[in-house]
Amino acid sequence: MKPFTLHDGLVAPLDRSNVDTDAIIPKQFLKSIKRSGFGPNAFDEWRYMDQGEPGMDNSLRPKNPNFVLNQDRYQGASILLVRQNFGCGSSREHAPWALEDFGFRTIIGESFADIFFNNCFKNGLLPIVLPKAEMDALFGLTEHSPGFRLKVDLPAQLVMRPDGHAIPFEVDAFRKECLVNGWDDIGLTLRHADKIREYEANRRAGQPWLFA
């Protein structure tokens, strides 16, 4: 996993609540058995005018001019602003894969759905929760200042606006450590292999039917 420490990037706004993972990456693209290549189909139904299917040449498809991420000013954005309950619905990890492949490194919003939130950390994508007032201000700034950028400092847990205003955010200590170091958590867990074996042996002795 790519480590995440400091990130400075162009900001794009997606000003709606309850954006579900079906919208982030529609099901027809879930037939792939790969982990990569989902970026061109991120937000497919909103982004293109036609109906997307796997295997299409996405560069030839008509884009929806009204979809915010299609606007010239947001091309190359790596920070996405969202509202409440972002990533709700299906547990598909294809959603963070698609966002990451699209070029996002961090998503800042008022709240996230649990499974999506968790999946982000496994893919070097940092989800940040900020209070509504800060989000309102960020949406305003993004809209009114072309080329608006933010700096995200994970070690210091700060989102820094160009005007010097620094917004603190919370992150679990363990998740932060994994992300900052780019650690593979399977490797970390396997350090406890003896403990797992011991737990398993006790469980098998106490409730053998669980191991049928």
Add this chain to the structure above:
Amino acid sequence: MPKTLYDKLWESHVVHTEADGTALLYIDRHLIHEVTSPQAFEGLKLAGRKPWRTSSIVATADHNTPTTHWERGIEDPVSRQQVETLDANIREVGALAYFPFKDKRQGIVHVVGPENGATLPGMTVVCGDSHTSTHGAFACLAHGIGTSEVEHVLATQCLLQKKSRSMLVRVEGPLGRGVTAKDIVLALIGRIGTAGGTGYAIEFAGSAIRALSMEGRMTICNMAIEAGARVGFVAVDDTTIAYLKGRDFAPRGEDWERAIACWRTLVSDSDARFDAVVDLDASGIVPQVTWGTSPEMVAGIDGAVPAPEDFQDPVKREGVERALQYMGLTPRTPIGQIRIDKVFIGSCTNSRIEDLRDAATVVRGRHIAANVKLALVVPGSGLVKSQAEAEGLDRIFTAAGFEWRQPGCSMCLAMNDDRLNPGERCASTSNRNFEGRQGAGGRTHLVSPAMAAAAAIAGHFVDVRQLA
């Protein structure tokens, strides 16, 4: 200290705790389907790792499988490749049980686990699928996980988790005639919202929950995720134990007696404290119908589509406006005047035998309305299908103009050929009414099986209590 059921399930699975409270939880049952597992098996192989305990695995192909013409196999090459990849992966690593495409026990993973007794009380159950919460009906700690976590569980038999807060949803009182578990859970989501349970583990309790069958409890726990909670569960009682007795992977003989003693402890202590409590009066719940693009956008059958100006919060108001536009609905339209094009009875929410019986009771001796282009019944599994056929339900449905299909996820998410065309409106017993969920541009209204059947007959939503 008194404990909640959640505390008990959690504490009995902790292998190790990090300084910040992140715990390593042992996983008893790992359910696997074709869509969210290929990258996990590949990752495992690339890292040169072996699966930890393959006897924890129960696998089936469900999302991509066709529901007609099984003799032709899976015609879509991309879907076929995904299902074949699952075949190859399971063949290579092994499993407690595998129900491949066309097997007589194949079906939706959340139907197959419980009906084979592979979901047992007190287990931690995971699957790369958000509706894993379904298994909570058996007093399991059942999590939906992402593909990286599928790989993590394969490699370590553990999951990294932070403990959630606890919520008690207490549903008391008798349910009215024609009102089902689906209506309870839709009414709950209407009340607390799709993010209302975010960060919580929900225990469903109260006399109305106790009175439900295991099928009904599964329907409720299935949609805990639609209320934002990753896990939802119900304590063990006689209904749980009676359901499990004699199932294939359930314990037998002396083990059965020992297991029961163990399972009886899987209840919240009477003085346990919850971080939040929600009370619902079951007798006040009427059959529910969603009108929007989120399960919280729901009304009673006696209600009407709301108007955006009914909502104070500007973000919500805009969401409602967008939903009404997508759904092609005018504010204030009575729910009973919404006409439908298709009907889907199926999905891990409502495709069990009891659901099919409920729908068949409404359909018996009647015929679907002329404006209904397609009405599908897709049993949750091969076992449900054969049981229904033994009871003659298939003939009731086909005589009424329904199509009787092979088991699978089908039009719940439309990864196979069963889908809505743009603009088509569907009465569906599934769990998600998101934009495009049942096909790009399709319009989904979530209802109970009885309400879907009633809508098929009437051609529009109708109060099933008036049909009977």
